[in-house]
Amino acid sequence: MYSVYVLYSPTFHQVYTGQTQNVILRLNRHNKRLVLSTKRYCPWELVYTEEYKTRSEAMKREKFLKSGKGRDYLRSLHLF
Numbered sequence: 001m002y003s004v005y006v007l008y009s010p011t012f013h014q015v016y017t018g019q020t021q022n023v024i025l026r027l028n029r030h031n032k033r034l035v036l037s038t039k040r041y042c043p044w045e046l047v048y049t050e051e052y053k054t055r056s057e058a059m060k061r062e063k064f065l066k067s068g069k070g071r072d073y074l075r076s077l078h079l080f
Helices: 023-032 055-065 067-074
Strands: 003-009 013-021 045-052
Touching: 003 023, 003 055, 013 023, 013 045, 013 055, 013 067, 023 045, 045 055
Parallel strands: none
Antiparallel strands: 003 013, 003 045
């Protein structure tokens, strides 16, 4: 299984969307500052996940959530 996840940094009001096979491990990597693109916005909170059977499906959903309509959808959920 693959997960699409959304992280939120309350300190910096930043949102990050990604996909992985292990959400908890990935969140830990983000918070340990091991991910170049997110290390300056720690700490991160996991605010949303979706599960998919294939990486291809997860990548398509990740791409959508990073689009304007996808960001609007996430805002409508009042996650952050």
